[in-house]
Amino acid sequence: MTLHALTPAEEINLRIARLQNAIRTCGMDAVLISDNANIYYTSGRVFSGYVYIPATGTATYFIRRPEGITDDKVQYIRKPEQIAGLLSEAGVGLPAVMGYELSSLDVISYRRLVNAFPGVTPVDASPIIKSVRSVKTDFELEQLRQSGIRHQHVYDLIPRLYREGMTDIELQIEIERASRLEGCLGIFRIAGDSMEFFMSNILAGDNADSPTPYDFAMGGAGLDPSLPVGADGTVITPGMSVMVDSNGNFTGYMTDMTRVFSCGKLDDKAMEAHQCSIEICRALEKAGKPGTPAAELYELAVSIVERHGLERYFMGHKQKAGFIGHGVGIEINELPVIAPRSRDILAEHNVIALEPKFVIPHVGAVGVENTYIVTSGGLERITDAPEQIIDLI
C-alpha cells in the first residue's frame, strides 16, 4: 500500500507546507497529530498512529496499523514512547515547543504523549490546524464539488421514494439506501464528542419543534432517548412539511444540503418562510466574500427575517439554534462559524454551509441549506438540487 492512497503527493506537500507556515507563525517547533480527521488531512488516509510535522523539513508518519504501508516517510511503531528515540536516531532534535490537538485529545492520551517527550513544552495546536483546514486547496474543492454532484443525484430521487402513509423514518431509510447506492460513505465526521447523528435527519410536521440536546440547527425527538435527534416515527400526513438534511459524504469531504418536500399544500406562513430562506441565501451569496465578517452574514440574514416578521420561527421555534451556518469539509463543524458573536472572517476558499431554516407550528420545518465555496465574486453554490418545495403527492 502507498502512503497517500488517492491523494497526490504534491497535494499532501502543499497541506504540510501550509501547516508548517502556521506552526512557525505561532512559535511552535513541531506538531504531533493523532486525530483521525487530521491524519486523513495530512496523509490522504486514516491510519492508527501519529504524524510528526516539524516547523521546517519533512513530516514523519509513525504508524501502528495497518501493516504494509511502504514509504520513506513511514516508520512503524508499537507505542508513542518510541517516537522521541526514532527522531533522535534520524538526527532530528526534539522540539522545544510541541503542539498537540488539545480540542480532541483525551486527557489520558495527552499525558502519555507529554511524558513521552520529556523536556518538551506542550501547547495547543488545535486552533491553527482548524484554521489551516478551513481554507480548502483546489484538490479539496474538487472533492467537495464531486460530493455535491452525487448529493444532488440522491435528492433528485426522493419524490420517487415516497409512498402514501409512510412514516418519517420509513422515508429516511429509503433515502439512506439511495444515498448509499450512490456511493455515500455513511460516516458523518463531527469534531468533538458531544454531537452524534446517524446518517441523515428527516423531520416531518411538529417533530421539527422537539428540542434536541445536540448543537444542530434543527431538532427532532428521535426514535430513542439514547439518540434524541431526528425522525421519531411521525406518519407523514397532508399539510406537513418533510425536511430532508441528508449525509453528503461521498469522497471523504462532505457537502451539506437540505431540501423540503411537502405532503400536499402547505399553509401560507410556511411557504412565505421557505421563500424567505431562499431570499436569505441569494443575499448572502452576494455578500459573502473574502474579508466579510461571519457575524455580518448572520446579521444580514436576521434583517431579512425581521423584514418578513418571521423572527419567532427562525432557527427553531420552541428552542433556537444560535448560528445559521458553519464550515464543512472532512468534518461537519469546521470553521468559520456563521453566528452573531463569531469573530471569524471569511477567507477565499473557505467552504461553508448556510442553513437559514424556520419551524412553523403545525406544519414543520422549512428552508434550504446549501454548501458554498467563498470566492472573490461571492459564494459559489455546489449543492444544486431545486430549492422550491416539492410536493410528494
Next chain:
Amino acid sequence: MTLHALTPAEEINLRIARLQNAIRTCGMDAVLISDNANIYYTSGRVFSGYVYIPATGTATYFIRRPEGITDDKVQYIRKPEQIAGLLSEAGVGLPAVMGYELSSLDVISYRRLVNAFPGVTPVDASPIIKSVRSVKTDFELEQLRQSGIRHQHVYDLIPRLYREGMTDIELQIEIERASRLEGCLGIFRIAGDSMEFFMSNILAGDNADSPTPYDFAMGGAGLDPSLPVGADGTVITPGMSVMVDSNGNFTGYMTDMTRVFSCGKLDDKAMEAHQCSIEICRALEKAGKPGTPAAELYELAVSIVERHGLERYFMGHKQKAGFIGHGVGIEINELPVIAPRSRDILAEHNVIALEPKFVIPHVGAVGVENTYIVTSGGLERITDAPEQIIDLI
C-alpha cells in the same frame, strides 16, 4: 419531558448507588460526568450538560440542552462555571476530590472544568465508571436481550436479500435497510476517538485479508481511504465466504453478532475453521463463569485452534487482532477485554461478545460471533441466529 425517559427512576437510582459505592471505595467525594454514554447511563437519556454524583446523597443533572426537562434533580445552566455556585446555593459543599472522565474528556474541556472548581483535586474516574458499567443490571440485560431478538430477525432475512452478481457493498446496503426497518438505531457507540465504523461490516472473499487501522477483530479495505474498513466493492463469486457483522443497536444497548454466508460450496479448510469457531464458542460458554480470568478464555480458545492446526488463520491472516472478545452494552468496546494479557476477571452479569474468527486465503472470513451474559451456570447466549454457514445460491 421527564428526566428519565424510558428508564424507570428505580433503575437510575440503582445505577447511581452502584457508582457511589465505587466512588467511595476509591476515595473520591464526587464525579462529574459529561460523556454522552455515561450521561445516558446515569439519566436514561442523552442531554448536553453534566451529571454531578456526590459520594453520598442525590445526583444533580446540570442541563444545557434540550430545554423543557422537568424534574427536581434538574438545574438548567448555560456553562459549567455555574455549577460550583449552584451547588453552594443548594447547601452542598464542594468536594475535596472530584473524578472526571479522563479517558474521554478532551484536554481543553478538562482544563475548563478544573478551573471551574478551584481548590478541588481532580482525579480519573473513567476506570471505575467503566467497571461499574461492565456489570449490567436486570433492566440492562433485558434491553440487551431485546436487541438480540431483533438482531436475529435481521439475520434471518439475509438470504432473501442476496441477488446473483451483487457486490459486498450492495448486499450490505440491503442489510442496513432491513436492519433499520427492524428498528436498528444505526448509531454504533465506540468509546474513544480512534475507532470509526459505519453501521456494519460485510467482508467477501480476500477483502477480509486487507489490514485496517482500526482495532476491530476483522479488517477490509473499505470504499475510501477516509474510512478504510469493511466492504470494498468485491463482487461476490462462487467459493467466497461472506461474513456479516451487523449493528445490533435496537434499544440503546447493542448486541454483537457475526454470521457467515457462502456463495456456493467453500473449501474444506474454511469449513473446518468455521466448525472450530463454533467449537470454541461451545467450550467458552461452559468455561466462562464469574471468577474466570478473561485471559484464560483466550488461552482456551487458542488451545482449540492449535489442536486444529489453524493458528496462522486465527483472528486474521496478514494482520492479526490481539483479542477474541470484548464487553458490550451502550458502547461496543466495554469491559471486560478477552485478550492474552487482560487482567479482567469475569463477573456475574458482564455482557461479552466472543468472536473467534479466521481468515482463509482465497475464501475469506469464517467463524461466528455471539453476545453472552455471564451467569453462574456459564455464558448465556442472547444472539440466536443459526450458526452454520448458509449458502446464498
